[in-house]
Structures are given as C-alpha cells and as structure tokens.
Amino acid sequence: MKRDLHILDVTLRDGSHSMKHAFTEEQVRQVAKGLDQAGVEYFEVSHGDGLGGSSLQYGLSNVNELKLIEAAAEEAKRAKISVLLLPGIGIQEDLENAVKAGAKMVRVATHVTEADVAKQHIQLGRHLGLKTVGFLMMAHMAPVEKLVEQAKLFESYGAEMIYVTDSAGALLPHEVKERIQALKQSISVDIGFHGHNNLSLAMANTMAAVEAGATYIDGSLRCLGAGSGNTQTEVMVAVFDRLNYKTGVDLYPIMDVANHVVAKFMPRPQEITGSSLIMGYSGVYSSFLLFTEDAAKKFGVDERDILVELGRMRAVGGQEDLIYDVARELANRKHSVI
Amino acid sequence: MKRDLHILDVTLRDGSHSMKHAFTEEQVRQVAKGLDQAGVEYFEVSHGDGLGGSSLQYGLSNVNELKLIEAAAEEAKRAKISVLLLPGIGIQEDLENAVKAGAKMVRVATHVTEADVAKQHIQLGRHLGLKTVGFLMMAHMAPVEKLVEQAKLFESYGAEMIYVTDSAGALLPHEVKERIQALKQSISVDIGFHGHNNLSLAMANTMAAVEAGATYIDGSLRCLGAGSGNTQTEVMVAVFDRLNYKTGVDLYPIMDVANHVVAKFMPRPQEITGSSLIMGYSGVYSSFLLFTEDAAKKFGVDERDILVELGRMRAVGGQEDLIYDVARELANRKHSVI
Numbered sequence: 001m002k003r004d005l006h007i008l009d010v011t012l013r014d015g016s017h018s019m020k021h022a023f024t025e026e027q028v029r030q031v032a033k034g035l036d037q038a039g040v041e042y043f044e045v046s047h048g049d050g051l052g053g054s055s056l057q058y059g060l061s062n063v064n065e066l067k068l069i070e071a072a073a074e075e076a077k078r079a080k081i082s083v084l085l086l087p088g089i090g091i092q093e094d095l096e097n098a099v100k101a102g103a104k105m106v107r108v109a110t111h112v113t114e115a116d117v118a119k120q121h122i123q124l125g126r127h128l129g130l131k132t133v134g135f136l137m138m139a140h141m142a143p144v145e146k147l148v149e150q151a152k153l154f155e156s157y158g159a160e161m162i163y164v165t166d167s168a169g170a171l172l173p174h175e176v177k178e179r180i181q182a183l184k185q186s187i188s189v190d191i192g193f194h195g196h197n198n199l200s201l202a203m204a205n206t207m208a209a210v211e212a213g214a215t216y217i218d219g220s221l222r223c224l225g226a227g228s229g230n231t232q233t234e235v236m237v238a239v240f241d242r243l244n245y246k247t248g249v250d251l252y253p254i255m256d257v258a259n260h261v262v263a264k265f266m267p268r269p270q271e272i273t274g275s276s277l278i279m280g281y282s283g284v285y286s287s288f289l290l291f292t293e294d295a296a297k298k299f300g301v302d303e304r305d306i307l308v309e310l311g312r313m314r315a316v317g318g319q320e321d322l323i324y325d326v327a328r329e330l331a332n333r334k335h336s337v338i
Numbered sequence: 339m340k341r342d343l344h345i346l347d348v349t350l351r352d353g354s355h356s357m358k359h360a361f362t363e364e365q366v367r368q369v370a371k372g373l374d375q376a377g378v379e380y381f382e383v384s385h386g387d388g389l390g391g392s393s394l395q396y397g398l399s400n401v402n403e404l405k406l407i408e409a410a411a412e413e414a415k416r417a418k419i420s421v422l423l424l425p426g427i428g429i430q431e432d433l434e435n436a437v438k439a440g441a442k443m444v445r446v447a448t449h450v451t452e453a454d455v456a457k458q459h460i461q462l463g464r465h466l467g468l469k470t471v472g473f474l475m476m477a478h479m480a481p482v483e484k485l486v487e488q489a490k491l492f493e494s495y496g497a498e499m500i501y502v503t504d505s506a507g508a509l510l511p512h513e514v515k516e517r518i519q520a521l522k523q524s525i526s527v528d529i530g531f532h533g534h535n536n537l538s539l540a541m542a543n544t545m546a547a548v549e550a551g552a553t554y555i556d557g558s559l560r561c562l563g564a565g566s567g568n569t570q571t572e573v574m575v576a577v578f579d580r581l582n583y584k585t586g587v588d589l590y591p592i593m594d595v596a597n598h599v600v601a602k603f604m605p606r607p608q609e610i611t612g613s614s615l616i617m618g619y620s621g622v623y624s625s626f627l628l629f630t631e632d633a634a635k636k637f638g639v640d641e642r643d644i645l646v647e648l649g650r651m652r653a654v655g656g657q658e659d660l661i662y663d664v665a666r667e668l669a670n671r672k673h674s675v676i
Contacts, residue, residue: 172580173542199580200535200573204511204542222609235538235610238619242510242537251619252642259612269607271560272573274597281576281589304590 003248005240006216008192009035009043009233011262012072013084014218014225016048018266022062025071027265031221032075034257039249040233042105044082045072048226050109051083051090051098058089066101073102080104084135085125087117092124099128107163108154109135111316112142115150115157122157133192134159139179140170140283141314147179148186161190161216166205169198169227169276170283170311173208180212192216195231197223198280200272202231203239210245221258222266227279227286229270234258278304282311291320295327305330341586343578344554346530347373347381347571349600350410351422352556352563354386356604360400363409365603369559370413372595377587378571380443382420383410386564388447389421389428389436396427404439411440418442422473423463425455430462437466445501446492447473449654450480453488453495460495471530472497477517478508478621479652485517486524499528499554504543507536507565507614508621508649511546518550530554533569535561536618538610540569541577548583559596560604565617565624567608572596616642620649629658633665643668 011031016023028045035043047053047065054061073081082105083098095106106125108118115134125132134154139147151162164179171179176193183191193209195202195218206217219236223229234254240247275289284307292310296303309326349369354361366383373381385391385403392399411419420443421436433444444463446456453472463470472492477485489500502517509517514531521529531547533540533556544555557574561567572592578585613627622645630648634641647664 172577173545197538199577200541200570201577203538204545207511207542232538232610235615238615239510239537239539242619252640255612255615255642263611269609271607271609272570273601274593277573277576277593281580302590304593 002246003041004215004245005210005247006041007233007236007247007249008082008216008218009040009220010194010218010230011043011220011224011233012068013044013046014048014230015220016046016061017226018224018229018268018270020267021047021054021059023068025063025067028068029071029075030261031257032072034253034261036076036079038253038257040079040254041248042080042082043072043076044084044107045069046084049089050086051094053086053089066097069098069101069103082107084109085121086110087121095121095124095128099130103130105131105133107133107135108159109137109165112136112139112147112150115153118154119157122154122159126158131161132159133161133163135163135165135194137165137167138285138316139164139166140168140175141316144179144182148182151183151187155187155189159189161192162187163192163194163216164209164214165194166196168283168285169196169202169280171201171205172199173201173204176205176208177212180209180214184213190215192218194218196226196280197228197230197270198272198276203235206231206236207239210240221262223270224262224266225270228272228276278307282307284311284315285317287317288315288320288323291323295323298324299327299331301327301330301334340584341379342553342583343548343585344379345571345574345585345587346420346554346556347378347558348532348556348568349381349558349562349571350406351382351384352386352568353558354384355564356562356567356606356608358605359385359392359397361406363401363405366406367409367413368599369595370410370417372591372599374414374417376591376595378417378592379586380418380420381410382422382445383407384422387427388424389432391424391427404435407436407439407441420445422447423459424448425459433459433462433466437468441468443469443471445471445473446497447475447503450474450477450485450488453491456492457495460492460497464496469499470497471499471501473501473503473532475503475505476623476654477502477504478506478513479654482517482520486520489521489525493525493527497527499530500525501530501532501554502547502552503532504534506621506623507534507540507618509539509543510537511539511542514543514546515550518547518552522551528553530556532556534564534618535566535568535608536610536614541573544569544574545577548578559600561608562600562604563608566610566614616645620645622649622653623655625655626653626658626661629661633661636662637665637669639665639668639672
C-alpha cells in the first residue's frame with residue numbers, strides 16, 4: 001500500500017486523559033481491532049503521560065498499560081503499535097517491557113526546548129529495534145530557530161522522525177506552516193504533526209503541516225484526548241480523501257469504530273469549553289488550570305487574566321508558584337486602579 | 339467603534355434547528371443580552387428555516403418567532419437584529435411584522451442557483467429600510483462562475499451585501515478562498531461567509547474567507563446550529579484577536595454567554611458524528627438524511643453510499659424521489675457483482 005500520508009491514531013494514549021486513565025481491556029481491544037481493520041498504519045497505546053505515567057501525580061491507570069499494549073497487539077494484524085515515553089516519567093525497563101508486549105515504535109517526548117534530556121532514550125529505542133521518534137511538545141513556546149535546533153539534536157541522537165506537537169492547541173495555521181517548512185529545510189528525517197483543537201484549528205493546522213511537508217499526522221477518534229481533544233481521525237480521513245491524498249485508511253470502517261465504539265464509552269464530548277479555549281488562546285498547558293482556579297478565588301481576580309499573563313511569561317510546568325505571584329500582582333493592579 | 343470584521347451571531351436562528359425550534363423567551367432574552375453586552379454588532383433571530391418556517395414540514399416553533407424577535411430587541415441596547423427570509427417559506431407580511439418587532443436587517447436566502455426568485459424580497463427589504471443581504475445557500479453546489487452570476491443578480495436587485503453560505507459544511511478552505519476572491523473582483527458590495535463544521539473546517543474556512551476579503555462572518559455560541567453546527571462565535575473572537583483583527587467583541591463576556599447560558603440549555607453537544615461528517619463529505623443537505631436511512635434499509639445498502647452518490651449527482655431539496663432510485667441502483671450493482 002503506497003501512502004502519501006501516514007495517519008497515527010492516538011485515541012488509546014491521548015484519549016487516556018479524557019478517560020481519566022480508565023480504559024478497559026475490552027475497550028482497547030475493540031478500538032485496536034477497528035483501527036486495524038480500517039487500515040490505520042500506527043496507533044499509540046500508553047498512559048496519557050506516557051509509559052510509567054500511572055501515579056498519584058499523573059493519574060492512576062485502572063488497567064496496567066502493558067496489559068493494554070499486549071491486548072492491542074493481539075488485535076492488530078497489520079497495524080503497528082506506538083508507545084509514548086517522557087524521560088523522567090518512563091524508564092528503560094518500561095520501554096523494554098512495552099517491546100515485549102508488542103510495541104514497534106517509540107515516541108520520546110520532551111518540552112520543545114529540552115530535547116537534550118532524551119539522548120539515551122532515543123538511543124535505547126534504536127537499540128531495541130523500534131522506529132524511534134522525537135516528539136517536541138508545546139511547540140508554540142519556542143521560536144522557530146529554537147525548534148529547529150532541538151529537532152537537529154533529536155536527529156543527531158538517532159531519531160528517525162521529528163514531531164511538532166501543539167500540546168495546548170495554541171498554534172495558528174501560518175505558525176504551523178513556518179515551523180514545518182523550517183524543519184523541512186534543516187533536517188532529513190520525516191516530519192510529523194500532532195494537533196489539538198482548542199482554537200478549533202486542529203484540522204486546519206494539520207492541513208497546513210501537510211502542505212508544508214509533514215507526512216505523519218496524529219488524530220484521535222471523536223477527538224478523544226486532552227484539552228478540547230485532538231484532530232478527529234475519521235474527519236481527517238474524509239478531508240484528505242477529498243484533497244486526493246492516499247492515507248490507506250478506509251472511510252466507512254474508521255467512521256464505524258469512531259461512532260459505534262468510541263462514542264459509546266467516551267465520558268463526555270470533546271467540546272471547546274471555557275478552560276480549553278483559554279488554554280489555546282493563552283498557550284498555557286492544562287496542568288495549570290486547577291491551581292489557577294484556586295489562585296483566582298483567593299485573590300479575587302479572573303482566572304482567565306492569570307492564564308493569559310502566564311502565557312505571556314511563557315511559564316512552563318514546574319513553575320506553579322508563579323500562578324500565585326501573578327494572581328497577587330493582578331489583584332494589586334486592580335486595586336490601585338480603583 | 340472601528341471594526342475590521344463584523345461578527346454576526348446566528349445562535350438564535352441556526353441554533354433553532356438544534357433546539358427543535360423550542361427556544362423559550364427567557365433563553366432568547368439571556369442570549370440576546372449576553373451578545374449585546376459582549377459587543378456583538380448583529381445577531382439573527384428567526385425560525386431555523388427563516389420567518390414563517392414554523393410548520394409541520396419544517397418544525398413547529400414553541401414560541402412565535404415575532405415574540406422572540408421582540409424580546410431580543412428589548413434586550414439589545416446596541417446590537418441590531420437580523421432575520422432570515424426564504425422566499426417560498428416567509429411572505430411579505432412576515433417581514434413587515436418582523437420590522438415592527440424590531441428587526442433591522444434581513445437576509446434573503448436562496449439556493450445558490452436561484453437568486454432570481456428573490457428580487458421582490460430584496461426590494462421589499464430595502465423599501466422597509468432594512469439592511470438587506472443576499473444569502474446564497476449550498477454554495478459548494480455551483481461552480482465559481484455561477485456563484486458570481488447569482489451574486490451579481492442579488493446586487494442588481496439592491497442587495498447591500500452578499501453571503502457565501504456553506505450550508506452543508508462541504509467546502510474546503512481553498513474552495514472558500516476562490517469563491518470569495520471571485521466575488522471580490524465582481525461585485526462592489528460587502529461580502530460575508532457563513533460556515534458549518536461538518537469537516538471540522540468552519541474556523542479554517544472563515545479565516546480563508548477573511549483573507550480573501552470577506553468582512554462579515556457568521557458564528558454561533560458553542561456551535562449551536564444545524565448539522566455539526568456553525569463556526570464557534572467565542573472561538574472566532576479569540577482567533578481573530580490573536581490575528582490582530584478588531585471585531586469589537588470582548589472575549590470574556592462572549593465566552594460567558596456561551597458557557598454559562600447556551601451550554602446550559604443546549605440539548606446535546608455539536609459533535610461531528612457519522613451523519614454530519616458524511617453530509618460534509620458528500621455535500622448533501624440534512625433534509626435527505628431520514629429518507630436515506632429508510633431507503634438504505636429497504637434496499638440493503640449502506641446509507642453513506644447513497645449520500646455520496648446523491649452528492650455526485652448534485653441532488654437538491656425537492657428531489658427526494660431520487661434517493662430511492664439511487665438506492666435501487668446501488669442494490670442492483672451490488673447483486674450483479676456478487
């Protein structure tokens with residue numbers, strides 16, 4: 001099968017966030033089987049925060065992800081299974097176990113400015129014979145040159161593909177385009193794009209990425225995923241068919257698994273709500289939301305103002321203290337104006 | 339207030355479809371007040387199928403639309419109220435009554451190839467002192483030259499603005515762009531765009547329209563509208579703010595009416611489901627869906643195949659008999675292959 005575009009479905013990984021990490025083995029089997037039969041080439045199975053993510057901090061999985069990977073691998077006759085690995089969360093043993101369970105691809109994910117923490121993980125992926133990918137998250141937070149520099153680092157470690165990952169759904173189509181174009185000119189491995197729909201632009205951004213040269217694109221069925229969800233896999237299949245790209249995925253079977261399997265168990269629809277919109281608008285990640293709500297109450301300011309200010313400051317995970325500083329500062333400003 | 343872009347909210351008209359025409363006066367007042375306070379310039383209030391649409395065929399309204407227009411007009415301190423009028427459904431008296439109730443704009447809507455039925459309605463709108471708009475529905479069904487010809491007809495009748503209306507959510511961004519560009523070169527009145535989200539491209543199409551020269555754009559709160567819903571108004575405000583266009587609409591208040599008013603009463607979320615996706619993919623309108631389901635059962639074929647075939651044939655409303663012919667033909671083909 002000659003494919004112009006490679007669709008990678010992340011329902012069983014990014015969707016884990018929306019499912020509060022409570023996927024059952026039966027759900028995983030049904031989705032895996034459906035994806036496989038529809039002709040999807042790769043799909044990802046892991047805790048939402050990657051291998052080893054099951055924890056009090058990131059959310060406990062109901063079923064051990066290795067068991068889920070194994071179940072998915074049994075159902076996948078043609079499709080290959082990817083796993084996500086965040087250095088600092090997943091360890092070497094997790095990846096080795098995932099390979100035993102049937103994984104064929106690993107995506108090593110770091111913040112867009114921190115590829116350097118992933119050297120040994122990329123090397124491990126290659127050593128284990130996996131298709132090994134560098135996955136640059138929160139890509140909107142770095143200028144284009146920085147993104148290129150980090151992609152080159154990944155490539156130098158042995159990554160066979162680099163993903164631009166719009167974790168907060170904050171990129172606009174022209175921003176996606178310039179990032180993918182810059183990579184296209186600077187690295188020689190394949191380029192992928194992973195979008196979120198916080199600004200209702202996941203599909204548009206994916207199209208912009210493809211126009212600029214990306215050949216791997218992520219989606220999830222019925223958008224099931226973090227924030228306001230991912231690019232909708234079955235819609236992507238329809239749109240790229242209309243645009244005459246060969247994805248190798250059949251429209252009706254992929255619609256069927258979306259609408260007759262995933263839609264039945266998803267806990268709520270993936271709409272663009274207040275908090276997911278402001279995430280995309282301000283460019284901050286979801287881990288800030290709860291703290292921000294608390295700080296907003298404590299200091300009597302609008303939580304959206306805090307998030308927008310954090311976005312302006314390019315705050316990143318780990319800087320949660322900043323949230324309270326920002327709230328205090330906004331409250332002071334407000335009172336001094338009155 | 340200098341606006342680069344004029345947002346027209348259709349929650350209280352296109353949303354009527356999703357609400358099964360059961361808007362209450364209190365809901366209309368709350369939405370109208372919220373839109374007005376957020377700085378929205380125009381919003382539309384009518385039965386989903388326009389003035390006079392309340393009927394067994396199109397769905398009976400729970401509350402008379404004139405009462406709803408009146409209520410909305412009372413709440414709108416700055417915003418102006420638009421009504422939709424489909425020749426053949428609404429009559430002269432309906433429009434005159436709407437004006438008495440407070441309407442300031444009329445959008446006269448016809449199938450993309452049938453502007454000629456609307457001459458007297460456009461003239462009536464002008465005569466009544468309304469801002470009068472020609473609204474070309476199912477715009478994907480005509481080649482660009484035909485669309486231009488029809489827009490010119492509307493202009494010749496006295497329309498002060500022409501809308502390209504992607505009723506089935508079937509247009510791709512480059513198709514929107516070429517249509518708006520062609521109008522820009524051929525007519526001298528303002529150009530608007532009305533999008534639907536069946537292919538997850540409503541926002542992208544709206545951006546493409548604006549890039550090509552449209553200055554009026556439709557949206558609805560939380561996407562409430564026919565099919566998989568409209569371009570999401572509050573998201574549009576955020577996106578065009580990021581793109582440095584002045585819409586005159588304030589982000590937080592528009593988010594508040596979306597999330598604290600509309601989200602509370604909408605009967606179901608506006609997701610892209612099986613039937614709405616196939617509508618966008620095949621380019622057929624929602625009125626075919628029920629008949630197609632029936633014909634598919636009767637002839638034992640996939641309803642999606644029927645819709646795709648109808649799309650290819652450019653079938654339009656009124657040709658419901660065709661549905662059964664197509665189903666029969668597909669069933670014959672299927673059996674002759676076996």
